[in-house]
Structures are given as structure tokens and as C-alpha cells.
Amino acid sequence: MLEGLYRLRVIDLDLGSSPEKILPKSIGRMTLLRHLALDWGPSAITFPSSIGNLRSLQTLDLRGGCPVYLPSAIWNLEKLRHLKGQALYIDGQPRRDRHYDLQTLSGVRDPDGWNKNCRLARIVVLQVLK
Secondary structure, three states, rough: OOOOOOOOEEEEOOOOOOOOOEHHHHHHOOOOOOOOEOOOOOOOOOOOHHHHHOOOOOEEEEEOOOEEEEEEHHHHHHOOOOOEEEEEEEEOOOOOOOOOOOOEEEOOOHHHHHHHHOHHHHHOOOEEOO
16 A cells, blocks of 8 residues: 555545555655554554654544554654544553653543553653643
């Protein structure tokens, strides 16, 4: 799906009701990507750990109403400013040894006590928390 598109900086994609709800590992090769917006049908979507390679990503906007499963590699994205969704399940917490520029964090769910022990203090410029 993403082959040959590695120089893109913005992707706004409607996956519709496609039965494949796992993004390809090749997404991690799009190192220039700054904005990724996805919309999809009525089933959960899973991100590969290669999402952590998107060092330039500033906005991750996940508009589907169903659960989104993000790997702990999401915390490798130091330039990420906006992480938006409706039902985000993130594996892991912000790392202690990182500084984050996250300004918007919305839709995070708490399946394993994530919010109880979360290191939100590491996200020093957080402006919107929903």
C-alpha cells in the first residue's frame, strides 16, 4: 500500500471497510512523514512497532471510532505534538529519559492502569488532555 511513497510528508487516508486493519511495517520507512491521519471502518486497527521510526512525525490523528492499538515505540517520537483518537490503547508509558513536545493527547484508554502511574510530567508542554 505504501511502497514508493517514502518521501511523503502528509498522509490523510480513509481505509474504509478494508478487512486488513494492520498497517504495514513499511510505514516505518516514511521518515519524512510529519502528519498521519487515518479513518477506517468498524474494526480495531493495530500499528506495527516500526511506527517508532517516524522521527519527523508531529501529528497522529486517528479518526476511526474503534480501538487503536499503539506499540510502546510511539514514545520514540520526540517530535510528536498531537496524538488524537477516540479509543487509544498505548503499550507502555512515556520514557523517563526522553523529553516530549506533546501538546494534545486525546482518547487514551486505561486498560492496564496506564494513567495511574503515567509519567505525564515528562510531557512538559501538554496543553490539551482529554
